[in-house]
Amino acid sequence: MIIYLDGDFSLMAKAKLSVEEKKELARKHIMDASIELFYEKGYNQTTTRDIIAKAGILNGSLYNRFRNKDEILASLVKEAIKDILEAASKVFEKERNLLLAASFPGAMQIYLASKSPRIADLLYTVHTMWPAVENYVELNSEWSDRYLSEYGIQDFDEEGIRMCMISLIGSVGNQVGYYAHGGTTSFEDALRHHIFLIAATLGLPLINIGELIDKLTKILEESELCFMGHRLAEEIPELSKGSGKSHN
Numbered sequence: 001m002i003i004y005l006d007g008d009f010s011l012m013a014k015a016k017l018s019v020e021e022k023k024e025l026a027r028k029h030i031m032d033a034s035i036e037l038f039y040e041k042g043y044n045q046t047t048t049r050d051i052i053a054k055a056g057i058l059n060g061s062l063y064n065r066f067r068n069k070d071e072i073l074a075s076l077v078k079e080a081i082k083d084i085l086e087a088a089s090k091v092f093e094k095e096r097n098l099l100l101a102a103s104f105p106g107a108m109q110i111y112l113a114s115k116s117p118r119i120a121d122l123l124y125t126v127h128t129m130w131p132a133v134e135n136y137v138e139l140n141s142e143w144s145d146r147y148l149s150e151y152g153i154q155d156f157d158e159e160g161i162r163m164c165m166i167s168l169i170g171s172v173g174n175q176v177g178y179y180a181h182g183g184t185t186s187f188e189d190a191l192r193h194h195i196f197l198i199a200a201t202l203g204l205p206l207i208n209i210g211e212l213i214d215k216l217t218k219i220l221e222e223s224e225l226c227f228m229g230h231r232l233a234e235e236i237p238e239l240s241k242g243s244g245k246s247h248n
Contacts, residue, residue, distance in 0.1 A: 027065055029055040031079075034072045039118065043073065043125050073125065074132040080227050081136055084108050085143045091219060099204045100212060103195050104219075105140065106172040110194060111220045112227055113179035114187040120180035127173030133166075140165045144202075164201050171197050188213055 017025065033054035037046040048069055052062050066072045084105045092101030113120035126132045141161045175190050191213055199206040 026057055026061045029057060030062055031076060035076060038122055043122055070129055074129055074135065077126045077132055078135045081139050085139060099199060100215060102202060103198050103216060106168065106194050107191055107216050108220065109172050110175050110190050111187055113176040114190060117180060120176055124177045124180040127176060133169060136169050137162060137165045168198065168201055188217060191216060
C-alpha cells in the first residue's frame with residue numbers, strides 16, 4: 001500500500017518504485033483527483049491548487065507533467081476517447097454495420113450530455129480547446145480510415161478524412177453545447193440528426209434509421225462502458241453547475 005506523508009510519497013514507498021513508476025503513479029493521482037474535482041466543483045471552479053491538494057502531491061509533481069488544468073482535461077478526454085473508439089470497434093465487429101460503428105463515438109458524448117448538464121458543460125469545454133479537438137480528430141481519423149477501407153470506401157485521402165472528422169466533431173460539440181446551455185431535446189432526436197450527418201458526410205447508405213437509433217440507445221443504456229469514471233448505464237448524480245472562470 002502506498003503511504004503519503006506531507007503531501008508526497010513516503011520514503012518507504014519511494015524505495016520500492018522505479019523512477020518511471022513514481023512518475024506514472026503521480027500522474028494517476030493527478031488525473032483521478034482532477035476527474036473528481038471537475039465533477040464535484042465544475043471545471044471553471046477547480047484550480048490547480050485544488051488538484052494538487054486533492055492528489056496529495058507537491059506543486060512540482062503537477063507542473064512537471066502538465067502546464068495547466070487545460071492540459072489535464074485534454075489528457076483525460078484523450079484517454080476517454082481511446083476507450084470510446086475501442087468500444088466502437090467491438091460494436092463494429094459484432095454488428096458488421098459501418099454506420100452504427102461510425103455513429104457510436106459521437107453518440108456516446110451526446111448521450112452523456114443529454115443525461116447531465118454538468119457533464120455536458122465539461123464536454124463542451126473540451127470542444128472549445130483546439131489541442132483537445134486535434135487529439136479527437138487524429139484518433140477518429142485513424143479509426144475511420146481503417147474501417148472505411150475495410151468496406152472498400154477509399155474516396156477520401158488523408159486530408160479528406162481529417163476534414164470530415166473536423167466537421168463531424170464540430171457538430172457533436174455543438175450538440176453537447178446545446179445540452180450544456182439547457183437544451184431539452186431527447187437523446188433519440190439528437191442522435192437522429194447525428195446519424196443523418198454521419199451518413200451524408202461519409203457517403204454511407206441510410207436504411208432503417210429507427211432500428212439504428214434503437215440499437216445505439218440499447219448499447220449505451222445496457223453496457224458496462226465508462227466515460228471518465230462514470231458507467232453509462234448508471235444514473236449520473238447531478239451537481240451544482242458553477243459559473244465564472246477560476247485562476248490557475
